[in-house]
Amino acid sequence: MTGVAVVGAAEAQMGKALPGLSAADVMAEAARAALADAGLTISDVDGVFAAATQLPWASVTLAEELGIRPRHTDSTMIGGASAMAHVNHARAAIAAGLCEVALIAYGSTQRSVGRASASVQEIDPWEAPYRPPLPVAAYALAASRHMHEYGTTAEQLAWVAVSARQWAQRRAGAWSRDELTLEDVAAAPRVCDPFGVRDCCLVTDGGAAIVVTSVARARALRRPPVFVLGAAEAQSHRHISSMPDLTVTAAVASGARAFAEARLRPADVDSAQLYDAFTITPILFLEDLGFCEKGEGGAFVAGGAIAPGGKLRVNTSGGGLSYGHPGMNGLPLLVEAVREVREEGKNVVLAHGNGGVLSAQATVLLGSEAAAGQRPRTKATRLREPAGATMGRRRRATKQAGAR
Amino acid sequence: MERSPTDVYTEHCHRRELAYQVGDDGRPVFRPRVGPSVWRVSAGGGTVYATTVARPRGDGEAYNIVLVDLDEGFRMMSTVVSVAPDDVVVGARVRLAWREGEAEGDAPVPVFVPADAGIASSPGGERREDGDAA
Numbered sequence: 001m002t003g004v005a006v007v008g009a010a011e012a013q014m015g016k017a018l019p020g021l022s023a024a025d026v027m028a029e030a031a032r033a034a035l036a037d038a039g040l041t042i043s044d045v046d047g048v049f050a051a052a053t054q055l056p057w058a059s060v061t062l063a064e065e066l067g068i069r070p071r072h073t074d075s076t077m078i079g080g081a082s083a084m085a086h087v088n089h090a091r092a093a094i095a096a097g098l099c100e101v102a103l104i105a106y107g108s109t110q111r112s113v114g115r116a117s118a119s120v121q122e123i124d125p126w127e128a129p130y131r132p133p134l135p136v137a138a139y140a141l142a143a144s145r146h147m148h149e150y151g152t153t154a155e156q157l158a159w160v161a162v163s164a165r166q167w168a169q170r171r172a173g174a175w176s177r178d179e180l181t182l183e184d185v186a187a188a189p190r191v192c193d194p195f196g197v198r199d200c201c202l203v204t205d206g207g208a209a210i211v212v213t214s215v216a217r218a219r220a221l222r223r224p225p226v227f228v229l230g231a232a233e234a235q236s237h238r239h240i241s242s243m244p245d246l247t248v249t250a251a252v253a254s255g256a257r258a259f260a261e262a263r264l265r266p267a268d269v270d271s272a273q274l275y276d277a278f279t280i281t282p283i284l285f286l287e288d289l290g291f292c293e294k295g296e297g298g299a300f301v302a303g304g305a306i307a308p309g310g311k312l313r314v315n316t317s318g319g320g321l322s323y324g325h326p327g328m329n330g331l332p333l334l335v336e337a338v339r340e341v342r343e344e345g346k347n348v349v350l351a352h353g354n355g356g357v358l359s360a361q362a363t364v365l366l367g368s369e370a371a372a373g374q375r376p377r378t379k380a381t382r383l384r385e386p387a388g389a390t391m392g393r394r395r396r397a398t399k400q401a402g403a404r
Numbered sequence: 405m406e407r408s409p410t411d412v413y414t415e416h417c418h419r420r421e422l423a424y425q426v427g428d429d430g431r432p433v434f435r436p437r438v439g440p441s442v443w444r445v446s447a448g449g450g451t452v453y454a455t456t457v458a459r460p461r462g463d464g465e466a467y468n469i470v471l472v473d474l475d476e477g478f479r480m481m482s483t484v485v486s487v488a489p490d491d492v493v494v495g496a497r498v499r500l501a502w503r504e505g506e507a508e509g510d511a512p513v514p515v516f517v518p519a520d521a522g523i524a525s526s527p528g529g530e531r532r533e534d535g536d537a538a
Contacts (some may be wrong), residue, residue, distance in 0.1 A: 019433045126435040126479045127409065133458050140456035141471055148454075148494035193457040193490060239479040241471055242435065246454055275407050 003081050003217040004091045005225030006177075006366065008038025008211035009338040014324045017109050017205035023054040023118075027107025029063035030207035030331075038211045039222035040101060042066050045211075048100025049086035050119040051077040052106055053119045053327050062105055079237065079355025080275050081108075083208075084362030088231040089214045092130030101154035102215060104334075107207035115203055119327055122240055133192060136278065137198060138240035138357035140192040143280040145246040147194065149295065150366045152283065154194050156298035158185035160279040161198045161321050163307035168318025170308060175202050196362050198321075199279040206326035207334045226341045227372035227392075229348070230262030230365040240357040247295075251288035251352060251361040257361040259290070269365075270346035273333040275354035276320045282306070285352050286314075289363065301334040316340060329393040330354070347371040409436035412443060416472040419509035420502050422446040424478050434478035448500030450516065457489040468492050472516055486517045 010033030013026045021029075027050065035042060042354050048070040050058035059073040067353060076082060083104060090102035095196060105186035110118035121134050132138065146152045162182055168174035180198065188196035218225035235251035237243040266289060274285040283297030289310065292300045300306075317323040317336045330353035337351040348371050353362045409425070413436045414469040416423035425433040425440035433440050459466045469488035473479050484492045485501065497519035502512040 129457070130469050130481050130483045131467070131479065132517040134458075137456055137458060137469055141454040141469070144456055144494055190459045191457065199429075239435075241479060246471070 001080060003215035003227065004094055004212050005215050005227045006210050006212055006338050007218045007223065007225055008034040008036070008040065008397070009335045009337055010034040010037050011332060012107070012174065012207040013204035014326065015204050017035055017112055023049060023052055023106070023107045023109050024065050025053065026109060026205065026207035027055070027058070027062055027105045027209070029065060030107060030209040031062060031103055031105040034105070034185035034209035034211050035103070037223070039209060044070055044101045045103045047072040047093055047102035048091060049074045049090055049102060049104040050106060051075050051086070051328070054108060054110070058123070060356050063324060068373065070099065078233075078360035078362070079328050079352035080277065081171045081233065081355035081360040081362040082328060083334055084231065084351060084353035084364045085233050087212060087228060087253050087334070087364050088362065089234055091231060092314065094212070094214055097112050100217060100324070102212040103209065104212065104331065105155065105207065105209035106326075106328060106331040108328070109205045110327045111203050111205045116274060127239060134191045135357050136195060139280055140195050141240055141277040142246040142284070142358060142382065143194050143278070146280060146283070149247055150298065152350040153384045154186065155182055156302045157194065157199055157279040158182045159301045159304070160276065160282050160306070160322050161185050163301065163304060163310070164276060164315050164319045164321040165315050166307045168322035171323060174318045174323045175204050176318070184226045195278055201277050201320035201325040201329070202322070204324040204326050205295070207230075208326050208331035210331065210334055210338065223342070226338050226370060228364065229264065229355055229367045229371060230258035230260070231363065232257035233262070233360070233362040238356060238359050243358060247284070249288050249354070249361055251285050251354070251357050254361045254363040255289035255352070258365050261364045262367075264348060264365060269312075269348050269350050270343070271316060271337070271340040271348070271349045273316070273337045273351040274314055275329060275333060275352055276315055277329070277354060279321070281354055282314060284358070285354070289350070313340070313346070337364070338385040341366055341368050405438065408436060411473065412436070414511045415512065416443075416445065420512055422448060422500055422514045424474070424476065430476040433478050433502045434480050444476070446476050446500065447472050448496050449519065450500070452484065452492060452494055452498055453479060454482075455492045455494055466490070470516070472498060480514075482516050483516060486521055496522045
């Protein structure tokens with residue numbers, strides 16, 4: 001597939017939006033900032049990609065806000081995995097000649113207007129009689145099963161929150177930067193066992209946007225391209241009562257495909273932005289993406305391995321748990337992944353989005369010029385799957401390395 | 405299709421029967437959906453697959469939410485009643501019971517009690533309050 005790269009990235013109004021701003025306003029501000037970052041103008045955009053809980057017509061709304069008539073649009077809504085899916089779809093659209101400059105944007109004012117109206121849950125007749133507070137109850141059920149099968153502990157979950165907080169304390173603009181200890185997480189008000197408040201992501205306003213274009217076009221722009229090395233989507237269910245195995249997400253499949261395309265392994269990843277809606281999710285994704293074996297995610301995070309100075313850079317902004325979580329956090333994670341390549345000099349950065357109740361998964365591997373250049377240019381004869389990727393099928397490489 | 409899957413399922417609930425579908429491959433199917441035409445009634449025995457306790461802010465009482473694996477091979481969301489909500493553990497054996505619908509005329513709602521709670525196991529009609537635990 002045609003190589004593409006991220007050429008612009010920006011956030012807007014993270015935390016608390018200015019009074020009177022709508023979700024569309026926030027999305028448009030992020031979009032304009034990302035284009036400015038890329039050195040492009042609004043009139044360069046011919047592909048618009050957007051989905052947001054507050055904006056059912058998100059791509060149409062965004063085009064109107066910017067005053068453009070794009071020739072390609074996509075409002076694929078798979079919750080917090082939407083943005084990663086949009087990267088994959090933008091790449092396909094660019095390869096197919098449907099557009100050349102793809103703008104992917106998101107905005108939310110859920111803190112200002114309240115979650116009840118910002119993120120309306122569908123009424124499911126097969127679950128509603130039991131009044132599950134969603135989405136937290138679904139993730140709590142998954143955590144209970146993981147704890148039962150693998151002995152994962154509440155303290156291991158707390159390490160995810162504490163590690164995120166330590167990253168946030170290093171980041172100006174993070175929503176929560178107060179000291180947070182394992183004891184604080186354990187003593188926080190309970191929400192849905194085994195989760196307390198500190199196991200749950202923040203509820204903030206905010207928007208983010210990235211600009212994706214062909215590698216050829218990217219090379220002519222003002223900033224070094226951040227190359228898309230691999231991207232893949234997978235999904236396994238819509239409702240938690242229909243999830244086949246609550247300890248194994250479809251990230252097994254999305255991760256294996258993204259790594260196979262990039263001809264990389266988890267050991268090659270310098271930084272991972274893993275959707276942290278609740279403290280169980282980075283543990284599941286560390287396992288399912290192959291950073292550790294199934295069941296060992298709790299032990300992996302305990303002791304600070306994903307905190308600053310640990311063995312893997314995870315959620316380096318502080319993530320949804322401490323930096324900000326404007327409803328669907330895929331784009332902020334992608335913006336942070338871009339930042340890791342540009343500002344921190346990381347060569348291979350993974351961004352993983354999760355939508356619904358562990359329902360939809362999408363993995364994007366971004367890389368520096370060095371990472372893109374080091375990819376083999378000939379067809380690999382056989383690819384090894386990442387450790388733990390037992391659900392994905394083995395695949396032969398059929399794609400040429402995109403960037404050169 | 406002569407009747408909606410929801411209609412068939414709800415009629416069974418009015419008889420205090422937990423109905424499920426069987427797909428062409430012979431596998432049980434739940435949630436009820438368009439497609440499978442064969443319906444069966446569960447014997448009501450199951451095992452807790454996952455459990456949580458929702459703890460509402462303020463004065464709201466904590467309550468249990470489970471996913472139950474029925475012995476016939478399908479899974480559903482439900483709640484285990486007649487015990488403290490946090491006494492429900494993964495792997496516990498449970499048995500079908502029924503809770504009255506919210507409004508007059510609503511179908512009863514399938515819930516579960518611990519399998520050793522000492523009430524009749526017929527899926528046809530004991531009340532949940534009969535368990536003497538907790």
